[in-house]
Amino acid sequence: xxxxxxxxxxxxxDGPFSHSILKRAEDKGLAKIRIHNLRDYASxxxxxxxxxxxxxxxxxxxxxxxxxKCLEALKSERDYDEVIYMTPDGETFNQQMANExxxxxxxxxxxxxxxxxxxxxxxxxxxxxISIGDFVLSGGxxxxxxxxxxxxxxxxxxxxxxxxxxxDSFQDGLLAPPVYTRPAEYEGMKVPEVLLSGHQANIExxxxxxxxxxxxxxxxxxxxxxxx
Ligand code: ADE
Numbered sequence: 001x002x003x004x005x006x007x008x009x010x011x012x013x014d015g016p017f018s019h020s021i022l023k024r025a026e027d028k029g030l031a032k033i034r035i036h037n038l039r040d041y042a043s044x045x046x047x048x049x050x051x052x053x054x055x056x057x058x059x060x061x062x063x064x065x066x067x068x069k070c071l072e073a074l075k076s077e078r079d080y081d082e083v084i085y086m087t088p089d090g091e092t093f094n095q096q097m098a099n100e101x102x103x104x105x106x107x108x109x110x111x112x113x114x115x116x117x118x119x120x121x122x123x124x125x126x127x128x129x130i131s132i133g134d135f136v137l138s139g140g141x142x143x144x145x146x147x148x149x150x151x152x153x154x155x156x157x158x159x160x161x162x163x164x165x166x167x168d169s170f171q172d173g174l175l176a177p178p179v180y181t182r183p184a185e186y187e188g189m190k191v192p193e194v195l196l197s198g199h200q201a202n203i204e205x206x207x208x209x210x211x212x213x214x215x216x217x218x219x220x221x222x223x224x225x226x227x228x
């Protein structure tokens with residue numbers, strides 16, 4: 001899967017893809033993440049990518065031409081299944097969307113900045129608009145990194161047994177159960193006996209019950225319409 005991220009602040013995306021699971025996905029050739037500086041597609045000496053809003057008001061608006069040029073260049077190299085725009089007024093991201101997007105071919109993610117993009121960009125090029133929550137970041141870059149991370153770790157072959165996504169919170173509609181490692185006792189706090197028993201069936205039952213309990217306590221909304 002190719003994920004091409006378009007931004008006016010490429011420096012914000014320098015770090016996240018060079019470490020841990022995301023780096024491994026790149027190294028294994030399962031995900032290719034490329035960061036594109038929108039300014040490289042701007043014309044004129046100033047390399048202008050934004051301008052004042054028609055009608056006035058505070059804040060700059062990202063211009064359509066550099067974005068169109070960048071998208072054209074990317075689309076001439078390969079096909080893309082989605083052109084995603086990161087914006088606080090998009091559809092709220094969740095695990096189901098991550099699952100769905102991880103099964104796609106190639107993705108473009110456009111990061112909004114300033115007051116956002118000219119509305120015509122959204123009308124003409126964008127196939128999906130995603131928000132990572134009801135709060136406003138200074139740009140879409142960190143949101144794009146969040147979405148790309150959640151997608152990439154689900155691409156078949158990226159995770160191994162130890163990091164399997166199958167036991168993640170939300171993957172089965174429940175929060176994940178508590179986990180423990182050595183020591184078996186710390187300052188009088190003991191690991192639940194069953195986890196030390198070696199009895200796999202009992203361990204699975206305990207984990208399922210603990211998942212349901214945790215979900216009931218913390219996210220009862222996830223259980224609506226379910227019979228636990
Ligand atoms: N850009 C600014 N805030 C955002 C958010 N909450 N989600 C996605 N993109 C954003």
